[in-house]
Amino acid sequence: RYFLSAESMASQPGDYAAVRKDIAAQLNKPGYDDGSAGPVFLRLAWHSAGTYDLETDTGGSNGAGMRYEAEGGDPANAGLQVARTFLEPVKERHPWITYADLWTLAGVVALKEMGGPDVKWLPGRTDYVDDSKLPPRGRLPDAEQGADHLRQIFYRMGFNDQEIVALSGAHNLGRGHMDRSGYDGPWVNNPTRFSNQFFKLLLNLEWKPRTLSNGLKQFSYSDPELPEDEKEEPLMMLPTDMVLASDPAFSPWVKKYADDKDLFFKDFAKAFGKLLELGIKRDEQGNVTNTDNVLGGYIS
Ligand code: DDH
Incomplete structure (x- = not known):
């Protein structure tokens, strides 16, 4: 007992x-x-x-x-x-x-x-x-850079263009913080609910370049229809997010994921x-084989 x-x-x-x-x-x-x-x-x-x-x-x-x-x-x-x-x-x-x-x-x-x-x-x-x-x-990745940089970073890990776009859909969640990365604001209106909204907004809103007080550049959207006193926090896109919509090999995937939430969820889950x-080696039972340590893990 x-x-x-x-x-x-x-x-x-x-x-x-x-x-x-x-x-x-x-x-x-x-x-x-x-x-x-x-x-x-x-x-x-x-x-x-x-x-x-x-x-x-x-x-x-x-x-x-x-x-x-x-x-x-x-x-x-x-x-x-x-x-x-x-x-x-x-x-x-x-x-x-x-x-x-x-x-x-x-x-x-x-x-x-x-x-x-x-x-x-x-x-x-x-x-x-x-x-x-x-x-x-x-x-x-460095958010200020372009398509070449994105490819260099993600190809280095073994990802392709489709996977780069799928993974970037994580920016449906959370926000930039001035005191962390220096960027400011959420990508979507409901940043704690996972969906394909990031891709829809990326394609459908009119994003305006904005230079922040710290010199960083991001893209910004606020609803022009709303009166001044009802204005919500502006939404943002990083320069690297905008690249996904403009690059000829990335943008078809942005469109696919904007149109098909299930496809995005499936591809995101796989890529994530x-x-x-990455870097974990396993045997057929799924046990990690590159655990060349006695120090790690749980010592009782
Ligand atoms: Fe990201 N990301 N990310 N990101 N990311 C930021 C926030 C969050 C880039 C830059 C930033 C991915 C790809 C990229 C999340 C998940 C993922 C911020 C703001 C910057 C800057 C951080 C802060 O100020 O707190 C760039 C550049 C890329 C790229 O080039 C592709 C990927 C692949 C993922 C993923 O999860 C698969 C999440 C979630 C956040 C929100 C964090 C938070 O605290 O909120």
């Missing part, structure tokens, strides 16, 4: 359902942004994985390198400590889960809770940091699942 104690809140190693539940419980954040930690969880998952380089097999979510200044202090990751702090109580309840698994799973759970598709997720990432696998800075697996 087990006696109930505070410890009974904790879970058995491997009980990912319990972790999922606790991540979901962390999403509701009244007073923070648009009331949800969901968007910043998704961005944490993406930035943890999006440093991967296929050619050198460096970077990626394995190792949770963002815990350290070299990666966590990258200006591209500004603000993501907020997400990591929100997840700390979950780690405390389930100390057996690695940060690398927790952060990627948080993205998957957040997406689903915000109305998005199921993404296939497998555990097994370790928190062992192999110095030779640490990504240099500059691996994540692939992103989270």
Whole structure:
């Protein structure tokens, strides 16, 4: 017989359902942004994985390198400590889960809770940091740049043009923060609900260039029909978002996803699942084989 104690809140190693539940419980954040930690969880998952380089097999979510200044202090990751702090109580309840698994799973759970598709997720990432696998800075995309840059960044991870567009649809969620990236505002009116609205607005609104006080350029839309006192917060697009609509190979996918939400959800789920697996090697049972560590994982 087990006696109930505070410890009974904790879970058995491997009980990912319990972790999922606790991540979901962390999403509701009244007073923070648009009331949800969901968007910043998704961005944490993406930035943890999006440093991967296929050619050198460096970077990626394995190792949770963002815990350290070299990666966590990258200006591209500004603000993501907020997400990591929100997840700390979950780690405390389930100390057996690695940060690398927790952060990627948080993205998957957040997406689903915000109305998005199921993404296939497998555990097994370790928190062992192999110095030779640490990504240099500059691996994540720079919003001020153009199509060549987007291709260079995403081809490096092994994605194609269609996958670039699908993944970029994540900007249906969340917002730019002046004190993080320097950009300002949400892409859509309901930034905590996943949909294909980002693509629809990208194609259908008249976006006006706007230079922010910090010198960054973004594109802006506010409804000209609304009287001054009813004006809502303007919507925004990054320069790299606008490129998706103008580039001849990207734009057909923008149109497809604007027209077909199911296709977008299916393609997003597939590409996001692939992103989270970059650099993780598994055997046929799904067990990770590149866990050359005894330090990572759970030490009881
Ligand atoms: Fe992004 N993103 N992202 N993004 N992103 C920002 C916010 C969010 C770029 C730049 C920015 C993806 C691709 C790109 C999310 C998910 C994803 C911000 C604002 C910038 C800047 C950050 C801030 O100020 O807090 C660029 C450039 C690209 C690109 O070139 C393709 C991808 C692939 C994803 C993904 O998840 C698959 C999410 C979610 C946010 C909202 C975060 C928040 O806190 O809200």
